[in-house]
Amino acid sequence: MKHTLISLTTLTLLSAALAVTVKHEGGNLTLKTPAKRVVALEYSFVDTLVALGVKPAGAALGTQGGDRGAPPYLAGRVSGVTATGSRAQPSLETIAASRPDLILADAFVHQSALGTLSKLAPTAAFQSRRGSLEDLNAQTLAIGQLVGREAAARRLLAEQASLISKARAFAKKGAPAFVAAVVTPKSLTVHTNESFVGSYLEALGRKNQLPVKDGQTQYELSLEGLVALSPQSLVLFTAPDETPITEAWQKNPLWQKLAAVRRGRVYEFDRDNWTRGRGPLALRLMVAQTIQSRFLQDAAPSGNFQYR
CATH class of the missing domain: 3.40.50.1980 (Nitrogenase molybdenum iron protein domain)
Incomplete structure (x- = not known):
């Protein structure tokens, strides 16, 4: 017993x-x-x-x-x-x-x-x-x-x-704030500094221009709304098998008024990797690509990261 x-x-x-x-x-x-x-x-x-x-x-x-x-x-x-x-x-x-x-x-x-x-x-x-x-x-x-x-x-x-710390060494001090957005065939949705990709890019050393709006960490914008923000750097997350709405916007004279367009600082990333995974494995890819694209350096985008 x-x-x-x-x-x-x-x-x-x-x-x-x-x-x-x-x-x-x-x-x-x-x-x-x-x-x-x-x-x-x-x-x-x-x-x-x-x-x-x-x-x-x-x-x-x-x-x-x-x-x-x-x-x-x-x-x-x-x-x-x-x-x-x-x-x-x-x-x-x-x-x-x-x-x-x-x-x-x-x-x-x-x-x-x-x-x-x-x-x-x-x-x-x-x-x-x-x-x-x-x-x-x-x-x-x-x-x-x-x-x-x-x-x-x-x-x-x-x-x-550790990866974030190493990436921050590439970030240009005093670089202008960026606007980041997911683009589909029908919409452009900006990601604020409290969204995942928006806060992650900030962690890597660049300033996100957009705070949360009306409690929303992500919200849609029209071309006119984007122009009103006048971003100096624009980061777009698109899908390779879709035609984003920004393709049509490029034909509009308003698009050419964007500071990011005039500066040649429009970066494009695959949203399948960036805004859908959001885990430790995805983060490794994202760190490497922010450096490879020259976004952190506030330099003209390289290779496949240049907006089509």
Whole structure:
């Protein structure tokens, strides 16, 4: 009997040691043991899991609702992962069939579905789509804790801090502020200093011209609105298989009035890598490209980074 009590006590202590609690947008989430089967409903979560050495049990890799599937840099790393619908339209049936012990959801995109998702498995919601660099770093650590890889998460964050420090050495002191925007065939959406890419480019040493507006970290602008801002440097995130609305704008005399156009400081980056991944692996690509493009140096864009 005594041995049985000792064994039970030992098991209880071990279980308590393995338990993890993290804070997320829905409060605190406690898992008795680290998650092994994780469904990720946003690309940044997929990126983070892969960077931590964890293959998702399911992920939002579908193309419904205008989604484009996995960003190219992630595609080869998620081969064989079950597609649980798209980010905007997750399939509850497929998620359930994946038998997750953890679901990672976007606090903005999946807000109305969080209650339902939580019935399928413990769910942690983070501000990914509308999050800043600080938000994404906090998520990296939290996800690392939830899957029992906190040490690996801290190494990723330390590596990222080191890369940012090295990149800042390339940033030209006193360079004018920039405006950054995602461009689709129908719209141009600027990213403020509290958006992910907007805050990340600031972290690398350039000043973002735009603060949050009416509580929105991202918002649409017309050509006239862009001209009113008169940005000295303009960073555009486009998709290689789309014709961005700025192609039509270029034919408008107003486009030529943009200071960034006159200075030859319009930079173009692939939004599949920049504004969709938003995880540790994407950040490595982004650091390299800000240097290669000569954006940090406030020099004329090089090669493929020059706006078409």
